[in-house]
Amino acid sequence: MMPHQSSSLDLGLSLGGLTSQGSLSSSTTSGAISSWAAALTSVVGDAMARRDAHAQHQHHAAATAAAAMDPDHRGAMRASTSPDSAAALSSGDSSSKRDRELLERTGSGGVRSDEEDAADGAGGRKKLRLSKDQAAVLEECFKTHSTLNPKQKVALANRLGLRPRQVEVWFQNRRARTKLKQTEVDCEYLKRWCERLADENKRLEKELADLRALKAAAPSAAAQPASPAATLTMCPSCRRVAAANHHQKQQQCHPKSNTSVAAVTAAGGVVPSHCQFFPAAVDRTAQSSWNAAAAAAPLVTRELF
DNA sequence: TGGCACCCTGACCTTACGTCA
DNA sequence: AGTGACGTAAGGTCAGGGTGC
Numbered sequence: 001m002m003p004h005q006s007s008s009l010d011l012g013l014s015l016g017g018l019t020s021q022g023s024l025s026s027s028t029t030s031g032a033i034s035s036w037a038a039a040l041t042s043v044v045g046d047a048m049a050r051r052d053a054h055a056q057h058q059h060h061a062a063a064t065a066a067a068a069m070d071p072d073h074r075g076a077m078r079a080s081t082s083p084d085s086a087a088a089l090s091s092g093d094s095s096s097k098r099d100r101e102l103l104e105r106t107g108s109g110g111v112r113s114d115e116e117d118a119a120d121g122a123g124g125r126k127k128l129r130l131s132k133d134q135a136a137v138l139e140e141c142f143k144t145h146s147t148l149n150p151k152q153k154v155a156l157a158n159r160l161g162l163r164p165r166q167v168e169v170w171f172q173n174r175r176a177r178t179k180l181k182q183t184e185v186d187c188e189y190l191k192r193w194c195e196r197l198a199d200e201n202k203r204l205e206k207e208l209a210d211l212r213a214l215k216a217a218a219p220s221a222a223a224q225p226a227s228p229a230a231t232l233t234m235c236p237s238c239r240r241v242a243a244a245n246h247h248q249k250q251q252q253c254h255p256k257s258n259t260s261v262a263a264v265t266a267a268g269g270v271v272p273s274h275c276q277f278f279p280a281a282v283d284r285t286a287q288s289s290w291n292a293a294a295a296a297a298p299l300v301t302r303e304l305f
Numbered sequence: 306t307g308g309c310a311c312c313c314t315g316a317c318c319t320t321a322c323g324t325c326a
Numbered sequence: 327a328g329t330g331a332c333g334t335a336a337g338g339t340c341a342g343g344g345t346g347c
Contacts, residue, residue, distance in 0.1 A: 066347095115320095128315070128316095129314085129315085129342090129343075129344095130314090130315080147333090147334075149333095165316090166315080166316085169315065169317075170314095170315075172314065172316095172317095172335085173314070173316080174333085175334090175335080175336095176335085176336075177313095177314085179335090179336085234340090248339080281313055
């Protein structure tokens with residue numbers, strides 16, 4: 001099994017769901033196995049009774065469909081066995097892996113029914129539609145473990161009445177498509193983040209210009225009674241220029257300097273609007289805290305949008 | 306109601322890389 | 327240390343089937 005390859009970007013963004021699940025996948029500590037097994041049995045247990053009935057119906061339907069398929073349609077289908085065989089031959093890779101895969105695909109694992117073999121044994125890549133129950137079980141297992149070790153794969157395949165290869169493919173596709181989706185989400189998130197940063201930058205520039213104008217207009221302000229300009233101060237935490245009573249007015253700009261925005265809000269506190277953009281890190285000087293927050297709960301942070 | 310575009314998804318391929326014996 | 331087997335990730339294609347227009 002591949003070690004956990006951080007899918008985090010250099011920006012410190014995490015690919016979230018997949019990544020965190022992937023970290024579980026380092027597969028097979030005994031604890032992980034037991035938790036996975038527990039998840040499997042809890043889900044499968046409920047679904048299996050219904051599944052058995054459904055599978056029988058499905059197998060029958062597949063056989064019926066195959067029988068009804070006209071020769072032309074059959075020919076249009078890509079042969080499921082021949083490309084594999086060709087690949088195995090042409091690549092010169094006579095490894096046992098290919099042989100085993102071939103065996104798995106041709107259903108010699110004993111899991112497939114005769115009807116199934118009849119359905120796609122004629123060379124067609126008959127697409128099997130997983131039943132709702134099967135899909136639910138797979139989903140549930142995927143939540144627990146985004147990868148399977150061989151034992152888990154076989155166990156799951158047996159319980160679902162599928163071939164191990166089908167389970168394997170399902171997990172591969174699921175991982176790939178989860179990641180794709182997550183990447184899209186991340187992309188959108190970054191886009192919005194960028195837009196907000198641009199807005200923030202504009203606002204700060206305007207604030208700076210205002211301050212410069214004030215300074216130019218009152219060069220000897222220090223010698224005079226406190227004017228509104230003289231009461232301006234900078235929030236040490238968020239570095240936003242504000243009036244001296246800024247914190248009093250808003251209770252506190254940052255009730256607890258290291259408290260997350262979410263926690264503050266949850267506690268009924270008021271989060272300054274200029275801080276709401278940042279997911280968890282109130283201290284914006286600490287980029288690492290943002291990274292940590294993004295890695296810890298990327299999906300949650302995205303919900304801010 | 307048939308045709309079509311679009312999307313979802315199962316199945317597969319190739320390449321690269323890490324791990325382990 | 328080098329090597330082969332093996333498993334997974336990544337990135338892609340193909341094609342069946344469902345759905346909405």
